Amino acid sequence: MALFLAQMTIPGITEMLAYAGVYTSGVTTPEPWRMITAAFLHSTGFLLHIGFNMYALWIIGQALEPLLGRSRFLALYLIAAFAGSVAVLLLSNPLQPVVGASGAVFGLFGAMLVVQRRRGGDVRQLVVLIAINTVLGFVVPGISWQAHLGGLLAGGAAAAIIAYTPRSRNRSLIQWSGLSVLTLVLVALTFVGAARVTQLF
Template sequence: MDDQASGSPQDARRVPFCYRHPDRETGIHCTRCERPICPECMVDASVGFQCPECVRGGSGSGHAPTASMPRTIAGGTVVADPRLITKILVGICLAVFLAQLSLGDGFTDRFQLIGRAYFPLLGSVEGVTEGQWYRLLTATFLHGSYIHIIFNMLSLWWIGGPLEEALGRARYLALYLVSGLAGSALTYVIAAPNQGSLGASGAVFGLFGATAVLMRRLNYDMRPIIALLVINLIITFGWGNIAWEAHVGGLVAGVVLGYAMVHAPRERRALVQYGACALVLAAVVLMTLLRTAQLT
């Protein structure tokens, strides 16, 4: 019986570790150089997986040209600047906030999320119920104060950058936008129709959810992301004047899309990933239609 026991020091020394991440055990080896590689480092090849160095070295003999194209764990293309979309999103939010400061409340009122608002002095009704569906998206780029935008942009940079690197640009952008729309849709359904809402929090919570799924997929320590989520949820429900509906909607969408992104079978990867985005978008449209019918 003693001969079959596992976990001895000799056995532990035989466990291979990723050559780029020495703290990560792995059973996967590069099909070219035989170096051990973890899931984050492995690149799809025509047969098996390759390490980033062998991929950058060219397709080589006996390998299909696509094997020389680095891919992320979700199937996205590895690029020189893996955080470009995050930088652009931060830049857009900052530019829009400057426009809010320069143009005043009139600009914010025109693009924030509001279901149905009646203005007696103007004799007009505005909101999503009046066909202004664009508010579901534009509200995700607006912010109500310096603290609001600083907190969201720091979260977007810290969480979004690594996630974009793991998913690839197109998948990351789809995740961000769809999560933001899901948060807006849930806010539209639950919140009072004349209650204004704005902020990138729904999209950011979508990134939190997808990051948790990714870390689980890579067998990383889940405690940091869980602690961060708990703190943010405590703030969401314990602090006044916060649209918790956007946070919850974005988080749920992020978990669903994140799971589709990192667990999609390789042979049907794009179909599953973008199909999941289409389904969540369909749910957003359905919720919006039903709520509009209720309010009109």
């Protein structure tokens, strides 16, 4: 929310922190931090954008954070945000900037789906919610379905690592190791995408 207010009042903040594939390629001076900072920005011309993301974060976060623990929840959120940018890098126009927490929010959707299935809960309403928002990403202009897809897959994968690790003395170590491996996979995909964008230019 603080960055959104800064976007509304300080010229150039959005352009400085938004993400496009070109910023992780050899075409310009690499600025890989944008892959995360873009997830804390929102469209200033579409207030429903930040409204939906904050509402979804509040609702899903309240349910998911107590189940995962604060540190694992934060790690999952950041991994999903990163994965959303990786998908943008691999699947989008490298010159088209994107902003928004939608990738991370979809990561929470994917995580909640996995955790609920693991606990034997009813996931039908969640599946409908994910399906509706996925379709909106394809039919409403200006929404990055690529970020949604990347966040959803990575959030589900991160939650599976956490939820399906067998209970043992080393459970925490195994979970964090798994999340680290997932992050390294995303880093490797970033290098692949960056090389592809460099070749385009």
